[in-house]
Amino acid sequence: MNSPTHQVDWVARSLASVWHPCTQMKHHEAYPLVAIHHGEGPWLIDVAGNRFLDCISSWWTNLFGHANPKINQAIIEQLKTIEHVMLAGFTHQPVIELSERLAQLTQGHLGHAFYASDGASAVEIALKMSHHFWRIQGKSEKKKFICLRNSYHGETMGALAVTDVALFKQAYGSLLQDVYVVMSPDARQAHREESSETVSQRAIKDLALCLQQNHGEIAALIIEPLVQCAGQMAMHSAAYIKEAAALCKQYDVHLIADEIAVGCGRTGSFFACEQAGIWPDFLTLSKGISAGYLPLSICLTRDSIYAAFYGDDVNQAFLHSHSYTGNPLACKAALAGLDIFKDEQILLKNVVSAQKIQEAFAWTYCDERIEHVRQQGMIFAFDVKKQSLTKPDTFSKEMFQKGIQEGVLIRPIGQTIYVMPPYILSDAEIEWMSAGIFQALNKTLNTPL
């Protein structure tokens, strides 16, 4: 079964029939696909029996490992009653319980949950709800959005409009709505002697100016609190979020916190916004919310916003829908994940794991090839200096491949190497992750040891 021949067979069949995401398929001539057979905790095992530590939680989704017994069991139990039923006109226990528990986690500030299946759809929902809310208030001119430089909010048309990553956007620019793009508080922009707080102040000034000039036509500001993940893990201070929220209030503009990547404990608190002591008007979740098991996304909002849509007129309602909205299996996986957070005191454990990760990567702080070493909870990242890159164009693909050879799954973004692992790594696995990345980097940069 687990023979290398099998691997070749699966790869050839995949290339002949599957169009893989975010990939120039021709590159697979030089960088072979990896055919995964099964998963065990934080490990992925390919069809030839090679093991890779999943240092990026399978695109930031998997919080408690693959084939987690508790989550498996919860889904099996759910399968015995109802696998799916439409959420229009019907309801069920998993969706009710999940909505209640999420509202509790926001201390009641975001009391209603609207469901979809992927992150980009949750962003679309937040954007549409925000505009529709203002329309109901008689302010239909408020239909534009502000996003940050280097932002990423997904790749459907509305979400892509508020995304500022050229790679994803350049081919489709002419199809997208115009948005205001303001300075990112990315702390890496600090000039000599400048602190990250000063960078954040500059970014706030830029936002304030944009709001002052255009607030009459702006529905919402959308941000990724604390870390712009797809934007090379660019990190900023909680102070930025606090001040941005205050400005939004002052100018009567909604704040959308896209916590699809940073939510679910990733940055240290369950929601990243908690570190700024604010609650946004809309908060989007996906990726980790179903622990990497099933497609699920949620847009949480305030009861006051929900109430604005409540009335006799059908056109005043939020008529958005997806076929799999509130899928019971996905909600059940999410509930099992929330149980693990509570029962295993994950947020407390992560404080210790984050410290261990920093210690294991101590070498990055004094490696001359590296700059901007940074960490926010369970995200650790650093950049390889431009002058150290031997082949800048293929660096991330080479690193991926060398990582696979060293038994670590990583997926650098440009010259940024990061780890965003499941919350269940042992100390030995954290060491393995650091050692594997060090070796892969040396081989990629061709540095003799």
Ligand SMILES: *Cc1c(COP(=O)(O)O)cnc(C)c1O
């Ligand atoms: C991944 C991501 C999205 C999009 O989610 P998909 O499920 O890939 O559509 C949106 N916003 C942020 C911050 C993300 O990291």
